[in-house]
Every structure is written in structure tokens, then in C-alpha cells.
Amino acid sequence: MTPEELEAMRECVEATTEGPWEDRTDDLTDEVYVVHDREQVLFVASCGGKEDPRVSADAVFISTARTNVPRLLAEVERLRSVCDELTRAYNLAADRFMDVTATANRLQARLAKVRALHQPERFSPGGSIHCTTCGKVEAGGVYLGQWPCPTIQAIDGCVH
Numbered sequence: 505m506t507p508e509e510l511e512a513m514r515e516c517v518e519a520t521t522e523g524p525w526e527d528r529t530d531d532l533t534d535e536v537y538v539v540h541d542r543e544q545v546l547f548v549a550s551c552g553g554k555e556d557p558r559v560s561a562d563a564v565f566i567s568t569a570r571t572n573v574p575r576l577l578a579e580v581e582r583l584r585s586v587c588d589e590l591t592r593a594y595n596l597a598a599d600r601f602m603d604v605t606a607t608a609n610r611l612q613a614r615l616a617k618v619r620a621l622h623q624p625e626r627f628s629p630g631g632s633i634h635c636t637t638c639g640k641v642e643a644g645g646v647y648l649g650q651w652p653c654p655t656i657q658a659i660d661g662c663v664h
């Protein structure tokens with residue numbers, strides 16, 4: 505339903521006689537009708553004879569519509585406002601999610617480069633495993649360092 509259609513409905517309701525309206529049945533004629541002023545019996549609509557059950561239903565519908573339609577229009581307006589608010593919040597969250605995802609992807613790429621620099625390597629057959637970057641060869645061919653090296657331990661969460 506477009507805003508113009510809602511506005512047309514609102515104008516239609518506001519142009520009618522002020523509510524509330526009431527459905528009544530004339531005890532003498534069995535005619536069902538809708539009035540907008542109970543004291544003066546000012547007619548809104550005559551619905552027909554009460555022998556047809558739809559006539560009473562029509563009268564109830566017409567009389568309650570004067571009150572219910574403005575309430576429905578207000579509810580539609582409220583829900584549309586909530587929907588707009590939720591849409592704005594969703595779009596903001598989606599933008600933030602995309603920012604966080606882009607940052608996470610950048611950090612993953614940097615982490616992969618750091619991991620590529622810190623690979624396990626056995627410097628001598630049967631020797632211990634050291635990091636390709638952190639391992640050091642001291643004089644006399646002694647290899648120093650540990651695996652996983654402190655950098656890999658930090659990446660893997662082993663260092664607190």
C-alpha cells in the first residue's frame with residue numbers, strides 16, 4: 505500500500521462525521537441502522553431489515569469502522585516507522601559487518617605472510633626442529649631455537 509493510498513484513506517475518514525458510531529435496531533420497524541449521535545439519532549446509514557443476519561453484521565462493521573480505521577492507520581504508521589528504524593539499523597550493522605570482514609581478511613593475509621616466514625625446518629638430519637626465521641646457527645654448528653617459535657606460539661594463542 506502506497507503512502508498516497510494511506511493518505512487518501514486518512515482524508516476519507518477525517519471527512520466523515522465524528523465518531524464513535526453505533527449500530528441500532530428500530531424495535532418498531534426492525535430496521536438496522538448506524539447513528540453517529542445516540543441522543544439525537546442522527547443517521548449515518550440505513551442497512552436494511554434485521555431478518556437478514558448480514559444486515560446486522562454490516563451495521564456493526566460500518567459503526568466500528570469509524571473508530572477502527574483510524575486505529576489501523578495509526579498502527580500502520582507506527583509499524584512502518586519501526587520497519588524504517590530496523591532497516592536503518594540493519595544497513596548500519598551490515599556496513600559494520602563488511603568493515604569487520606574486510607579487516608579480518610586483511611589480518612588473515614598478514615598472518616599468512618608471517619606464518620610463511622616462520623616454518624619448521626630440520627637443520628641437520630636427525631637434529632631438532634627449528635624455525636626458518638628464528639632458528640640460529642651458532643659457531644660450531646649448534647642450532648638454537650625452538651619449535652614452535654615464539655612468533656608461531658603467539659599466533660596460535662599459546663602465549664598469554
Ligand SMILES: [Zn+2]
Pocket residue numbers: 621622623635636637638639653654655656
Ligand atoms: Zn619463528
